[in-house]
Ligand code: NIG
């Protein structure tokens with residue numbers, strides 16, 4: 001027998017109705033809001049959305065009713081850039097940064113990513129699954145139902161596989177949908193110090209084939225940055241990944257501007273992420289190649305920088321902007337998409353509507369999931385959130401304290 005659910009009494013049903021593609025320019029401000037709206041679900045999928053008067057007629061005798069109580073109902077957030085799985089944390093480095101050291105100075109002294117790598121290598125797969133499950137609960141509580149999540153704290157074949165297997169287990173054992181990305185080229189591990197090309201050999205010749213043999217990743221990412229991987233090394237990894245059928249994402253222009261964006265555009269990457277230091281030419285290259293920028297204001301905020309990515313210039317240039325948490329133990333220890341909405345609005349001058357678009361439908365398309373999640377449309381998976389708010393703008397406005405009221409993944413309450 002099929003299970004049906006009526007979700008009703010929504011002050012605003014934020015449907016994100018619009019074209020079946022990522023939204024650009026003025027479209028980013030159009031949220032398809034139905035006032036006093038309702039939604040009818042069948043077997044974990046959306047069957048109808050519309051006005052309360054219309055949709056309530058669809059209820060059957062055994063339909064379960066979810067009363068939103070006059071609150072905003074919208075798609076679950078899609079967080080398109082996270083590092084979900086790592087051992088320990090770096091509260092010690094946070095204190096060092098508060099006392100004046102920079103993120104890069106700490107990394108150069110053996111801290112940073114490499115410090116998390118040491119702890120993650122020492123953890124078992126079971127321990128990492130437990131960490132991932134704990135982090136998954138944080139995301140779900142905040143109203144995030146889909147995350148992209150990267151490896152990158154193992155940096156040996158076995159440890160990278162261990163992390164990606166843990167991601168798969170978290171995705172299977174929690175309601176959080178995880179899209180896995182292989183980020184073996186996240187940092188040069190201690191044992192390859194001064195020999196980055198030899199490490200790239202390992203990534204290309206051993207790690208990538210093993211990852212794809214076990215179907216452990218959908219995307220491949222590289223941290224292209226001064227003192228990490230240069231553009232040439234980045235190109236080697238991305239070309240090898242592309243050959244194996246993986247989609248491409250790149251960490252680029254975070255601290256220094258390089259030609260990584262142009263490389264990503266030439267290789268047909270799905271996204272380039274960070275972009276705090278990016279130039280007008282790189283924006284044009286992304287536009288030309290259909291690359292989506294993923295902006296991570298939480299990582300600018302948390303490292304105490306003032307230089308946010310030029311979101312306005314990107315939106316004005318017609319780029320389908322995405323925003324994400326970059327959840328990780330170093331530069332962005334937040335799982336809160338509402339905090340990211342707030343930063344996007346106050347620091348990057350996006351409107352609340354643009355920020356919502358960037359955190360839902362545009363993010364979904366950046367993960368090749370635009371046909372499944374990211375909007376409330378008949379046929380899609382019923383991933384949605386009833387927020388403690390009457391108006392969607394409150395999500396970005398009341399910063400730092402937001403909790404989702406009720407969260408549903410595939411029609412089931414989390
Ligand atoms: O996206 N930039 C590289 N990777 C992460 C930081 C990871 C860490 O500090 O542990 C980022 O900011």
Ligand code: FE
Pocket residue numbers: 081083251326328
């Ligand atoms: Fe990142």
